[in-house]
Amino acid sequence: MTTNRPSCPLCSNNTKKNGTTSKGTTRWRCTKCGHSFTRSTQTHNKNAATMTWFIQWITGTQPLTQIAVTQNVSAKTLQRRFHWCWWIIPTPTIDTFRIYDQIFLDATYLKSGCLLIAASKTHVI
Numbered sequence: 001m002t003t004n005r006p007s008c009p010l011c012s013n014n015t016k017k018n019g020t021t022s023k024g025t026t027r028w029r030c031t032k033c034g035h036s037f038t039r040s041t042q043t044h045n046k047n048a049a050t051m052t053w054f055i056q057w058i059t060g061t062q063p064l065t066q067i068a069v070t071q072n073v074s075a076k077t078l079q080r081r082f083h084w085c086w087w088i089i090p091t092p093t094i095d096t097f098r099i100y101d102q103i104f105l106d107a108t109y110l111k112s113g114c115l116l117i118a119a120s121k122t123h124v125i
């Protein structure tokens with residue numbers, strides 16, 4: 001039997017009704033992770049769910065085929081959905097308290113532009 005309940009956009013688990021918003025839209029709450037949300041046709045929630053599964057896959061030990069089974073899709077479909085996730089560059093953690101006595105700068109002109117390289121005495125910054 002199919003229901004009209006949305007699944008959680010973060011963990012794809014079951015949800016239950018959790019009142020309404022001030023506009024009267026039904027609010028849903030995940031029974032597992034507690035995420036509260038309203039239904040929307042925006043792709044934002046879908047992308048968040050895809051990224052959650054992607055991170056679970058690349059940081060976990062489950063093979064892609066096993067995650068695909070839980071998602072009720074094929075592994076190939078999951079690979080297609082994860083394609084854009086590979087292109088997100090994580091923000092590097094910047095040590096704002098790091099002070100260098102000397103910084104060496106060098107530049108090289110490439111076909112696509114200028115490559116600026118900053119290095120300390122021991123490593124590239």
Ligand SMILES: [Zn+2]
Binds near residue numbers: 035
């Ligand atoms: Zn959830």
